[in-house]
Amino acid sequence: MRDLDETDRELLRLLLEDGRAAYNELADAVGLSPPAVSDRIDRLRELGVIERFTVDVDRSRLREGTRLAVTLGAVPGETATVREALADVTGVEYVFATADGRLFVVGTFPDADVESTLSPALSTGAIERVDVSPLAAADWHPALGDATLGLECVECGNSVTVEGVSATIDGERYEFCCASCQARFEDRYEAFSEGA
Structure with missing residues (x-):
């Protein structure tokens, strides 16, 4: 496929x-x-x-804190650091990163204590600004539309079309635009594995 x-x-x-x-x-x-x-x-x-496969929980039915939307302004080039720090923070449901270095965080904060809850991210030193707003409502409307598959060749970056091939190497699946890219990738992978 x-x-x-x-x-x-x-x-x-x-x-x-x-x-x-x-x-x-x-x-x-x-x-x-x-x-x-x-x-x-x-x-x-x-x-x-x-x-x-996941569950969409209606947070309005639960009491566990205050639901907030927090905008974090990250130091340029540090959004990945902040996202990593937020990955395991209890109560954080969503983290959206924008191209201009802002992160939008939606979560439930005990006693509306943003500083303590987000301390792993704040302690990175990569946050320049924090804006907090109470979240009045949240709706999620996923839509597929007429989406097409957008696979890229891991070797050259070209689009993988119907002529493409795939290979599973060490349990990881890789997509290639052609058999030549697959062969080059596998040769480099093998050489790298032998040298490790």
């Missing part, structure tokens, strides 16, 4: 609506057998189109 067909897109739409949908329900909806649906979903996961 080098591109998404309408059946793939419909499966993705159905999974966006309900990530726990049973394969037999999905199969009925798209006119395939459950094993065929399973194969397609496995391929979409291998390609990285589907990263995980």
Whole structure:
């Protein structure tokens, strides 16, 4: 599979609506057998189109602190450092990074204590500014539209088309635009592995 067909897109739409949908329900909806649906979903996961199945929790039904939107202004070139520091912070649900070095953080903060909760990020020294706003509502409307597969060759960076190839090396899947790129990559990988 080098591109998404309408059946793939419909499966993705159905999974966006309900990530726990049973394969037999999905199969009925798209006119395939459950094993065929399973194969397609496995391929979409291998390609990285589907990263995980998750739960969308309605935070308004829980009491655990104050839900806030926090904008962090990072020192130029340091957004990755701040994102890493936020990765394991309890209560942080989303981190969005912009090209201009700002990070938008949405989370639930005990006693509205942003400073203590975000201390791993603040202690990096990479934050220039912090703006906090109470979050009144949050809506999530994932949409797929007519998306197509956008794989890049790991060797040359060109788009992987239907002529592309893939290889699994040491448990990691790689996509290539052609067999020549695959051979060059595998040769370098082997040489690197031998030298390590």
